[in-house]
Amino acid sequence: MSVQITAQDINKLRQATGAGMMDCRKALTETGGDFEAAIDWLRKQGQKVAAKRSDREAKEGVVIARTSADNKIGYVITISCETDFVSKNADFVAFAQSIADAAVAADAKNVEEVNEATVNGAKVSDLINDKLASIGEKIGIVRYERVEAPYVASYIHGAYRMGVLVAMNKEAAEAGKDVAMQIAAMNPVAVDESSVPAETVERERAIILDVIQQDPKMAGKPEDMLNKIAQGKLNAFFKESTLTAQAFVKDGGKSVGDYLKSVDADLKVIEFKRVALG
Numbered sequence: 393m394s395v396q397i398t399a400q401d402i403n404k405l406r407q408a409t410g411a412g413m414m415d416c417r418k419a420l421t422e423t424g425g426d427f428e429a430a431i432d433w434l435r436k437q438g439q440k441v442a443a444k445r446s447d448r449e450a451k452e453g454v455v456i457a458r459t460s461a462d463n464k465i466g467y468v469i470t471i472s473c474e475t476d477f478v479s480k481n482a483d484f485v486a487f488a489q490s491i492a493d494a495a496v497a498a499d500a501k502n503v504e505e506v507n508e509a510t511v512n513g514a515k516v517s518d519l520i521n522d523k524l525a526s527i528g529e530k531i532g533i534v535r536y537e538r539v540e541a542p543y544v545a546s547y548i549h550g551a552y553r554m555g556v557l558v559a560m561n562k563e564a565a566e567a568g569k570d571v572a573m574q575i576a577a578m579n580p581v582a583v584d585e586s587s588v589p590a591e592t593v594e595r596e597r598a599i600i601l602d603v604i605q606q607d608p609k610m611a612g613k614p615e616d617m618l619n620k621i622a623q624g625k626l627n628a629f630f631k632e633s634t635l636t637a638q639a640f641v642k643d644g645g646k647s648v649g650d651y652l653k654s655v656d657a658d659l660k661v662i663e664f665k666r667v668a669l670g
Contacts (some may be wrong), residue, residue: 453472466557472534488552518535520532535667543563545558547573584637
């Protein structure tokens with residue numbers, strides 16, 4: 393039985409990958425409507441598609457990144473709305489900031505605890521319902537992240553459209569800000585090669601091998617040679633897509649790892665969170 397591919401499905405894939413409408417239709421048709429498989433299909437055809445954006449949530453809203461007073465805990469929260477008219481409104485931004493402040497004050501561990509936190513004696517969940525009624529748009533907390541470390545830096549980018557947290561093994565305020573800006577600009581998938589999820593590595597390897605095997609110039613080449621070429625391309629992926637291996641945006645002559653060592657030989661990034669509106 394053939395799977396019906398809707399215009400909404402095609403547009404969703406187009407938004408996620410940047411590929412053309414006809415290519416997206418063919419990708420979904422070829423993969424029976426499987427969204428993730430369709431992304432891989434496009435890549436196997438040699439198309440440069442946008443990276444998977446698991447960090448992206450609502451199309452409109454406000455992203456607030458905060459740290460505790462001692463910079464040992466970081467919080468990032470996304471309050472969604474339906475239109476940019478609301479998201480750019482100063483009152484709505486102030487409303488989102490008040491919820492972020494409440495989350496920090498309560499040291500909320502998850503969305504449920506944020507909703508139970510209070511602002512001037514009123515529960516956040518009640519305030520959200522009141523705001524929904526007053527502006528006539530669906531709003532809510534759609535993403536909440538919390539990290540804890542010896543030092544956490546926070547950064548808000550692009551008029552509250554992206555928030556970044558960087559957890560480090562020791563205090564380094566300027567380096568923390570620099571690395572947060574790097575993460576905002578370059579969107580790494582992990583801190584380093586060892587922290588890339590195994591499924592991500594295998595997915596990349598499978599796509600790389602598939603592309604190599606489709607190349608007429610590779611026909612008849614021994615398997616060990618193909619594997620070596622694939623490993624080289626995978627190493628290039630790690631260099632481009634992991635934080636410490638990436639070229640430092642403020643000085644392309646060194647990697648982020650080199651930059652951290654230049655600040656302090658023992659300075660390390662433990663983890664990061666990057667949350668962006670779609």
